[in-house]
Amino acid sequence: MKKNRFAIVVSVCAIFLMGVMFVYKATSKDEGKPDSKMEVEKAITIDGKDIFTQNEDKYLVYFYQDDCHFCQEFTPTLKKYLKQKDHLPVYKVNLQEKSQLKYWTKYKIDGTPTILVIQSIDGKKHEANRLVGMQTLEQLNAIQ
Numbered sequence: 001m002k003k004n005r006f007a008i009v010v011s012v013c014a015i016f017l018m019g020v021m022f023v024y025k026a027t028s029k030d031e032g033k034p035d036s037k038m039e040v041e042k043a044i045t046i047d048g049k050d051i052f053t054q055n056e057d058k059y060l061v062y063f064y065q066d067d068c069h070f071c072q073e074f075t076p077t078l079k080k081y082l083k084q085k086d087h088l089p090v091y092k093v094n095l096q097e098k099s100q101l102k103y104w105t106k107y108k109i110d111g112t113p114t115i116l117v118i119q120s121i122d123g124k125k126h127e128a129n130r131l132v133g134m135q136t137l138e139q140l141n142a143i144q
Helices: 002-027 069-083 137-141
Strands: 043-045 058-064 090-094 114-121 124-132
Touching: 058 069, 069 090, 069 137
Parallel strands: 043 090, 058 090
Antiparallel strands: 058 114, 114 124
């Protein structure tokens, strides 16, 4: 009988502690951690259907997901890139949004983050290069 009570008390305490940890984690701010959302100023959100219709002759299209750990870690690098004077324009497509899911297959995106370098050749836009995975600032600067 005492063993059953002890087991019940321990179980209730464990469930209570897990609940407290869940609430704490859900309400605490992620200070010092990568951005939880892709909030990058100067990067313009577009629909996936529009990646070849932008006005510039050369630009980047950044495919990401809000809950992608690698995208979150890459965000500070992209922000540094966008603060530079001579950066290429960056457009972003959130593949986590329901309306954008079809672009995984259309553009053969295997994972995020993925950056397409779009360039105008003979007046027509083409994918000139593709960067898959996390990139360094130096790698982004080398695109120019």
